[in-house]
Amino acid sequence: MSDLNLSRRGLLSAGGGLSLAALFASAGCSSTSSQQPSGGQSSAPGKALTLSLLLPGDVPVGWDGVLAEVNKKLQAELGFTIKPQFIPWANYGQQALLKFTAGENFDTALQARWLNMTQLAASGSIVELSSLLASGKYPNLTAAIDPKILELNKWSGKLYGLPQINSVARFHHFSIRQDLAEKYGMSDITDFAGLEKFWYDVKQKDKGITPIGVSSRMPKLLVAWNPVGWLNPYMWENPHMSIVSFTGDSFPFVLAADGKQTGSSNPVPFWEAPGMIDALRLVRKYYQDGLINKNALTLDSKALDSQFKSGRFATGWAMTDGLTSQGLPELTKNVPGAMIASVMPLKGGKDAKPYQTFQSDNFVVLNAKGQSNEKAMQLEDWLSIKDNHDLITYGIQGKDWNPIGDDKYEMLSTYTFPGFALSWRAKLERRIKDMTESETTWFDWAQSADNFTIDPYASFVPDPEPVKRENTQVTAAMTQFANPLFIGAVDTDQGLDKLKKALDRAGLAKVQAELAKQADAYLKGQ
Numbered sequence: 001m002s003d004l005n006l007s008r009r010g011l012l013s014a015g016g017g018l019s020l021a022a023l024f025a026s027a028g029c030s031s032t033s034s035q036q037p038s039g040g041q042s043s044a045p046g047k048a049l050t051l052s053l054l055l056p057g058d059v060p061v062g063w064d065g066v067l068a069e070v071n072k073k074l075q076a077e078l079g080f081t082i083k084p085q086f087i088p089w090a091n092y093g094q095q096a097l098l099k100f101t102a103g104e105n106f107d108t109a110l111q112a113r114w115l116n117m118t119q120l121a122a123s124g125s126i127v128e129l130s131s132l133l134a135s136g137k138y139p140n141l142t143a144a145i146d147p148k149i150l151e152l153n154k155w156s157g158k159l160y161g162l163p164q165i166n167s168v169a170r171f172h173h174f175s176i177r178q179d180l181a182e183k184y185g186m187s188d189i190t191d192f193a194g195l196e197k198f199w200y201d202v203k204q205k206d207k208g209i210t211p212i213g214v215s216s217r218m219p220k221l222l223v224a225w226n227p228v229g230w231l232n233p234y235m236w237e238n239p240h241m242s243i244v245s246f247t248g249d250s251f252p253f254v255l256a257a258d259g260k261q262t263g264s265s266n267p268v269p270f271w272e273a274p275g276m277i278d279a280l281r282l283v284r285k286y287y288q289d290g291l292i293n294k295n296a297l298t299l300d301s302k303a304l305d306s307q308f309k310s311g312r313f314a315t316g317w318a319m320t321d322g323l324t325s326q327g328l329p330e331l332t333k334n335v336p337g338a339m340i341a342s343v344m345p346l347k348g349g350k351d352a353k354p355y356q357t358f359q360s361d362n363f364v365v366l367n368a369k370g371q372s373n374e375k376a377m378q379l380e381d382w383l384s385i386k387d388n389h390d391l392i393t394y395g396i397q398g399k400d401w402n403p404i405g406d407d408k409y410e411m412l413s414t415y416t417f418p419g420f421a422l423s424w425r426a427k428l429e430r431r432i433k434d435m436t437e438s439e440t441t442w443f444d445w446a447q448s449a450d451n452f453t454i455d456p457y458a459s460f461v462p463d464p465e466p467v468k469r470e471n472t473q474v475t476a477a478m479t480q481f482a483n484p485l486f487i488g489a490v491d492t493d494q495g496l497d498k499l500k501k502a503l504d505r506a507g508l509a510k511v512q513a514e515l516a517k518q519a520d521a522y523l524k525g526q
Helices: 003-008 020-025 063-078 089-101 117-122 130-134 139-144 147-152 178-183 192-205 233-237 276-288 301-309 324-334 373-382 386-394 437-445 465-487 492-506 508-525
Strands: 049-056 080-087 108-111 172-177 242-244 253-255 315-319 340-343 363-366 401-404 408-411
Touching: 049 089, 049 373, 063 080, 063 373, 063 386, 080 089, 089 108, 089 117, 108 373, 117 363, 130 373, 139 373, 172 178, 172 192, 178 192, 178 340, 192 233, 192 315, 233 276, 253 508, 276 465, 276 492, 301 315, 301 324, 324 340, 340 437, 363 373, 465 492, 465 508, 492 508
Parallel strands: 049 080, 049 108
Antiparallel strands: 108 363, 172 315, 172 340, 242 253, 401 408
């Protein structure tokens, strides 16, 4: 489990109160520069061009050497260089938005619905990419990204970013200490009941290890999340529930499964859906029994990752992106003999066919006020060539990594680049040589759309603008009252009662009515 795994997916960050009505009304919402294939501003005559990129996280170990090699090749082959700005995750969303609104002329950035992408598209701050991709000037890029993925990630027919994926579907699950499971005679955990037994065995038999690690960014994932609540047994047994929020940290509504047949989305508060109250009570029990770390509301994801690798937690959050095994070398260095395994407690296992929207969590967007949108696209095309992709993603061959055939690699250093923010290409990604067997199984499973059921609201993107004030107030109430409830830090009945009263005052009824209106219109359009 890595901090990058936890941070990059969009699951754990908030969206903003944004105007999709303006975004979807017409192309006229965008600035002139965002509609031109070349886009942006021109660099000064005779001045060497250096593209500026906004990337999240800390500067990778060994970055200077890698950047020198990247720029040497870029200058020789395309006539420009790059200078990324690394912004810590805690500040990335706010700082990136400020840079856009201030009109700074950086060239690309990581964006997503869970950041500020819809707001930036509506204001014309980012470039609509369809005409650029259709120009035929970027053959490596168009060959590297499946056209079906591009189509699924359009908003009302417009593509505002390049989707960054390394698997067709993304499904969160559990990374457990397999050595401990085998110690307790539980070599193969396949269901939630088995996980629960494992957690209680850890609590009883390994006093220095906390069974479940939860960070301050995770509460909303635990009970009412799409595609499943992480600690919600009912959803693992019934992974066919559509859950929608106006923005990332706002209130989760459950939409009617038969909406396409009836024309009514009938959104209800999450607590009215099957299994939700039981899950709240179960998590409360886990918290009281010491299965969940008591500092979950204040522990940041980086600290959680570090403590997992030091052996202080038995279970961490994982995603089907093939990257969980990257943390194994550090774990085994700190805890000799330690092993990890990916556990996906779906009823029916790989035949469960859970809901999936197939929308990307992360996008590379082009700044309409960048120096050259055309050069930025040339960079993305250049990164779609395997040798170039490998250089920036894995580092210097022989120093940071070695290839194992065409699709695997061996890590030689701790160099880690946020490829999800610039260079992820599903067709080019290599798998770590020591990927565990269980992670390989579920990563392979996530590569086929046939293993999933398309969520009936898969491409529904609600517009919070009509209820912007109420949604902001609802989000504040969720932060204050729902987060402690979701991790089990407060009495379930008392906590839920306080949450309901706060949401009533915040205007939940108006938010619910607006969501119903928009979701019904979506169904009608289908």
